[in-house]
Amino acid sequence: MNAPPPQYWLNALLIGIEHAQLFLLRVWHALGLTGDSHGQPAWPWAQRIVGETLLIDLGLARQLLWCVAAMVFALLAVLVAILWKRRRLPVLAVGALALVVAPWPASSLLFGPAVPTSFHASPTHFSVDAIVRGQQLYTAHCVACHGADGRGEGPLAPTLSRWPPTIVSPLLGRRADGEMFWHVLDGMRDKQGAITMPAFAGELDDDDAWAVLDYMRVLSAGTGATVFGSWPVPLRLPDLSVQCGNNPPQTLARWRGSQRVRVALADGKPETLPLEDPRFQTLVVTRDAQPLRNVPQFRAACIAVSPGAWQVFTRIAGLDDTQQRRVIGTTLLADRQGWLRARGAPGEDAELLCKVGNVAAKQDLTALVLEMDREPVQFVKGGFVH
Known part of the structure; x- marks a missing residue:
């Protein structure tokens, strides 16, 4: 049987490390042992566990994983010893042995410099x-x-x-x-x-x-x-205001987690609006960001009404805004979690710009959608794995 791909166990390990450090920070802040920095709890120590290093050094990550397993085993041994008094010493000895034989990584590799804002989160919501x-x-x-x-x-x-x-x-x-x-x-x-x-x-x-x-x-x-023909790191759909038909505007973030999104750069003319696609919620982006009027049946009716949307999405797509033939009709595809995954040129098949594993550069849309669902973006502290 083959071992699971590294991104799965590594992703779980790094999420656990991040949550453990955040929990420790919140406890320290609640106890009044650390203050605030720039409006959020300040990390009080000069070092932190560096997820970035673990991301590129799988050997170190495996060492840490075994050490975490040894600590969990030792903790269970203590609990068993409390309940099973007759075998307390042998059980504690086994737990201590697990800690002794664990492959503890060098602290110089595991820890790196930290600053008071190391665990701060952006308040902008990437709008x-x-x-x-x-x-x-x-x-x-x-x-x-x-x-x-x-x-x-x-x-x-x-x-x-x-x-x-x-x-x-x-x-x-x-x-x-x-x-x-x-x-x-x-x-x-x-x-x-x-x-x-x-x-x-x-x-x-x-x-x-x-x-x-x-x-x-x-x-x-x-x-x-x-x-390079790809996005160096995964990118979320920017948050913005969306208006569908005559309904009041809402935030794009409300779609996240429930449906895939297709962003279509268009000129806003009713007859040229993209057709709806049941696999995606289509979002039309135009230069003027004005609500759509007289939308024909089966055409996309949701539009970005935030004034800067055109500017932002053409930049994400790597397009020159002066070359209208290359811009109008370009699509960007996002998965259900709101990660941008692919770009499609006008009249061409979409291409994954955020890839996981070895996949074909270009695929038909159905195959691409299945690939996006099968290989989600993996989160790690300090970055993301395609």
């Missing part, structure tokens, strides 16, 4: 409004070093002591959100203490910093789709 705001701030403060495409090749990059990292990278994308937030506001230094990125705390407030990070995710996806 279109925040992304548009983030683009403005990125252009004003970040382009000079990180470049317009996010690849670290801005005009000031050659003058720096260290070349700026590309944000079009799975490794950078797997950094914890709270730590990226901290570095935006507090800056970065090398081991000698020299500044490698300036602090923007005096120019950006907390919401601004989170908005910049939201736009960086979109920029990473768009550049990755253009240059």
Whole structure:
């Protein structure tokens, strides 16, 4: 019998580690042993368990998994010893032996530097409004070093002591959100203490910093789709306002978890709206973001009414907004959990840009939908596994 694929047990292990650290943080905060930082409980220790390392070092992850199993076994031994007094010493000895023989990983590999905001969560909900705001701030403060495409090749990059990292990278994308937030506001230094990125705390407030990070995710996806033909890290559907027919607008987040979504870039003319597809809830995105009128039968009737939706989705798709023939008719497909998975060019089959395992680059739509359902995006702390 073959062992289960690594992403399944690794995903479970990393989720457990994240929840354990979050639980410890909440307990510490409730006891008054740590305060707040930027409006959320502050991580009080200088280190944390680094899920990013476990993600790329399966040997270390297996060591930790065996150690967790040994600790659970030892705990059960203690419970049995309490209930079975006649065999207390042998049972405790077996539990202690499990802890002794467990392959404890080196602390230098398991733990990494932490900051007070390491476990902070973004309050923006990855909304279109925040992304548009983030683009403005990125252009004003970040382009000079990180470049317009996010690849670290801005005009000031050659003058720096260290070349700026590309944000079009799975490794950078797997950094914890709270730590990226901290570095935006507090800056970065090398081991000698020299500044490698300036602090923007005096120019950006907390919401601004989170908005910049939201736009960086979109920029990473768009550049990755253009240059490499894939999204470096999985991307959620941005939240926005949706209006279906004459019904009041609602948030796109209400669809998450219940249905797949097909985003269709269209010109808004009734006769050119995409046909409904029972496999998806279709969301039309137009330049003017105006409610649809006189929609013909069987045509999609839900439209994004957030003004920045067109700008955001064309960027995610890696499209040049000036090339209308390539833009109008483009579709983006999201799974039931709200993860964007595929892009379809006008008149062509959709292509997975967020792949799990070895799958064909292009498939007919039914096969692609089945692939999306069969291979969901796997969550890990500090990033995601396609």
